[in-house]
Amino acid sequence: MSAPESDALLIAGKAYSSRLLVGTGKYKDHDETRRAIVASGAQIVTVAVRRVNIGQTAGEPNLLDVLPPEQFTILPNTAGCYNVKDAVRTCQLARELLDGHKLVKLEVLGDAQTLYPDVPATLAAAETLVKDGFEVMVYTSDDPIVCKRLEEMGCVAVMPLAAPIGSGLGIQNKYNLLTIIENAKVPIIVDAGVGTASDAAIAMELGCDGVLMNTAIAEAKNPVLMASAMRKAIEAGREARLAGRMPRRRYASASSPLEGLPF
Amino acid sequence: MSAPESDALLIAGKAYSSRLLVGTGKYKDHDETRRAIVASGAQIVTVAVRRVNIGQTAGEPNLLDVLPPEQFTILPNTAGCYNVKDAVRTCQLARELLDGHKLVKLEVLGDAQTLYPDVPATLAAAETLVKDGFEVMVYTSDDPIVCKRLEEMGCVAVMPLAAPIGSGLGIQNKYNLLTIIENAKVPIIVDAGVGTASDAAIAMELGCDGVLMNTAIAEAKNPVLMASAMRKAIEAGREARLAGRMPRRRYASASSPLEGLPF
Amino acid sequence: MSAPESDALLIAGKAYSSRLLVGTGKYKDHDETRRAIVASGAQIVTVAVRRVNIGQTAGEPNLLDVLPPEQFTILPNTAGCYNVKDAVRTCQLARELLDGHKLVKLEVLGDAQTLYPDVPATLAAAETLVKDGFEVMVYTSDDPIVCKRLEEMGCVAVMPLAAPIGSGLGIQNKYNLLTIIENAKVPIIVDAGVGTASDAAIAMELGCDGVLMNTAIAEAKNPVLMASAMRKAIEAGREARLAGRMPRRRYASASSPLEGLPF
């Protein structure tokens, strides 16, 4: 028994059976990267264009040799960009390197310590990229108003953080995330902050359409086993969402509601 | 990639590949019970001897017809017992009905509202049953001292609650559970309180050896799909535990420890 | 024994001994408003210019008759404004009504359901108001990058939300709030989301410079008693912060650190 076969994640018109999106940074080598990604079952793999060779540097190992675009949807991202101009140029470079590929993950960072997004610059860059024909998946804060605006300007997926990039702290603000999900017509994908399998399951139970992660897998002691854990956690959370959980109550007895408790 | 094949749960000398134990109450009918249990992948199935026909009542449907003891380890339990005598007798009845079967799940309840265990009576009943040759898995509070004592008197597994039976509130006291796990030499199996998939994953990430649940599956809108979610959540949590999660920290930067924060 | 006498809250060059700021909405009548505010010990009282008569409507009861500006710092706010123009005009109207009063609380809302701020409009309105000579205290999301920018453009206090206005949910994202506080040179005052006394204490223990609230007092069953509770909670939290709390650890024993736990 599994989630219905029709339960696909739709992004920019394409259907994916996996709801786990993964990054490619921080692995020991390309072989470990490949083995972890295969174990994760991910179909969308994001690549930091400013850090990883996907063809810019001839003669060096190319990540696309181990993650061929025929098998994976490559999602170039703008990690390391701190302003609109850099972010837009990075997307344009990726489009050239990938033969007109339009799907990108935009991130415009606010500072190097927190790696929190620069929301006004993100809005500006997203607008420019959408007008330039890109299909923009966009990393942002968990601000419901900003997420809605990014959807309205044409982004194909909105990706609020759960906690700071690389923190592994898990979802900090469930209420914001829930509001974002309730108001959305495009996929909401948690990006950043997941640390372990239960964090991913919680995101899916809340109603997220998917989760993107990198550090939680790459910095586990055994990245390949953690990739398998994450695959199962995403499926478990999705199935639990679709199955409809039992109500929370104080006791098994029929009438023990939680409303009105002092906490 | 999965957990190593040797990663079996050992209870009373028998190895189980599944770490999810399930109950049989609250389902619509025997068919739904069977389908949910098959979807859960559980190998140990607990049965309330005072409520369910496993042969006591000739001529009525017998649960063992849909859950044959050749396929499942049947775990008779003493649900509904509020004193030592009733609990001990119920185990003895089960042993007769199941041809000398020694493995039982003991619960001695403190009151009908909370279904919280009566700890002194639980200790007394466990002692009697162990002396009488039973292999006792025992439901108790999350009191580390009591859990250790139950192990020392010979129980084959100790089963602290995560939250009240039938509440679905998830793990209330992670510190107690962690202390119990750290001090144990027998399996620690969370019994009661799990409400959804992530709760089960969290229990396994903490280091529990397994999780027993009933209401969370049986009272989901779609019990069979929730059973599948729980199976995956248990595996995800176990694999995440074995894989060794990334450290939690405030930011991706190397030195952002959490120690000393005001919360 | 109390916090040192020199422990004043400085806003726009003026020292306040109270760190509790209060609103004036949702009370039964002006008398209850006055009694609750006196019990709170607040010295800064915020007034929604678009809803409350502070002189706009001659011949009707004027709030300033019960809260005289000689005794309280009146803080006009732009509650109910959803765009830059309305917010700026509301501040200008308040300045006229209050004889050149410069201190205002800016809020530009994103939608009527969540009352979440519109961050880009807030940034724009703050910039206009600062240039026009206002001393701007500004309601915003708990986005550390945005909070820093509002400080850099000259706001005299930055007021991130703890949870949605009127929700009473308490602080949702302690990590964000802590980052905002650590990076700030102007007072950080939690605005919105506090529901009961402990919420206020937690904000102060985190290092906030003050807390502004309205609903938590006005919608308590006994607003005057809750105002007293909040006064004490703010002082308790501030003193606990200054006193330096004991470290958190698993047990009393010297070496039981929390770092590295699975949760």
Added chain:
Amino acid sequence: MSAPESDALLIAGKAYSSRLLVGTGKYKDHDETRRAIVASGAQIVTVAVRRVNIGQTAGEPNLLDVLPPEQFTILPNTAGCYNVKDAVRTCQLARELLDGHKLVKLEVLGDAQTLYPDVPATLAAAETLVKDGFEVMVYTSDDPIVCKRLEEMGCVAVMPLAAPIGSGLGIQNKYNLLTIIENAKVPIIVDAGVGTASDAAIAMELGCDGVLMNTAIAEAKNPVLMASAMRKAIEAGREARLAGRMPRRRYASASSPLEGLPF
């Protein structure tokens, strides 16, 4: 405005205006002990008879010289006792030293690492002491069944832990505590685990009748200031409880209940 004058804590027939009970261990010297306790406003002060000289050792400094029994209710406790016999003897010794004083705080510990109570031994010692004419306030786990039994056997106050002694972790299981409070006819006083002011306020908001603490004050960087913070936090939490907090809800709008959320 304050809590009504009639809002006294009644223990063994005596009324106390303070709901903060404090210990006397871990201070630098007797002078710091005295100054902190005065700042706390506590009227009941507990003393570890096996560690502190209250007359056993003639010629050495006597704690009662700085905390005279005319001003404070001295509450001898059995800290350091790991069995029934030691605990009972310690209480009897205290009664002799304090001229027939009957009020004692019983604790029978389960092990030296966790300082968790030994619940069966606690029940046995409490029964013996009550029969011997003592007025027993009793430290125990947060087990609702055990707490009720201690009340039924005649203990004058039941004192569940919030978290391990000396941990400063705050309340771990609010549901258990709430159940204990709802079912009690004697005062329920949180004993152990409070770390900072907000923890104390939360306990009072939940409905506890008082809080006993030692390490949180004595191990603060500034114990005297922390004692003042705790005094205010206890009052704030009590007043907030009596004032009746606003309901929690997702938004200010009238109909935004929390019931049925996925978390």
